Amino acid sequence: MTNRIQTSWSSIAPGATVVAITKTFPFDAVATAHAMGLRHIGENRVEEAGGKILEAKEKRFTDIIWHMVGHVQSRKAAEVAALFDCVDSVDSIEILKKLDTAAVAAKKKLHILFELNISGEASKYGFDLVDWEHNPQKLQLLYKVIHMGLQLPGVVLDGCMTMAPYVTEAEKNRPIFRSMKKLSETIRMQIPTFGQQLSMGTSCDYAVALQEGATQIRLGEVLFGERSVAKKHAKQV
Secondary structure, three states, rough: OOOOOOHHHHOOOOOOOOEOOOOOOOHHHHHHHHHHHHEEEOOOOOHHHHHHHHHHHHOOOOOOOEEEOOOHHHHHHHHHHHHEEEEEOOOOOOHHHHHHHHHHOOOOEEEEEEEEEEOOOOOOOEEEEOOOOHHHHHHHHHHHHHHHHHHOOOOOEEEEEEOOOOOOOHHHHHHHHHHHHHHOOOHHHHOOOOOOEEEOOOOOHHHHHHOOOOOOOEOOHHOOOOOOOHHOOOOOO
């Protein structure tokens, strides 16, 4: 597999972290990303990720930081905590607590992002922050979750993420990214110890997301080529 982008990853997103999304691609995609200088790799299924993580260890790619980018099922929280370094998709108090318990048992610190749904898409997971500027009660509920999370010993709250709608015109998602940036700043004004990471933007709209303040973007197809229709999932990257 060869990468479609011939320039350095740092020229794609200067100052931001690129998470190479290798879900549904073979291990060659991981090797390609590593050769490009990318060290953050994202997967969304425990079974698929487990095989790739094992192969990476066998090939001595020991500097990879593994991100869980898909919805975490309650029954698989312990496996997720054992396999991954980061969980970028925490969308409930239940999952937060389960990941913390599993991380403590594994004697590790799990870095997490809270997934916030501000687009209102029913197909998207995340804490409900739709129309958050006019619904202070939604913010208060989120603040309570964050304060609780900051007291947990097994997790580190790095910040938040959102999944904007899949679009063919990136500009259509600019209002969502702009609102998400404002939301992240509002949270930190109230809770300064909350992490500053802001993950938003995928292959279809990452340039606009970066312009609006993303510190982390998730790239799959733009790096490795288009996935087959049969392999595409609801969460496009």
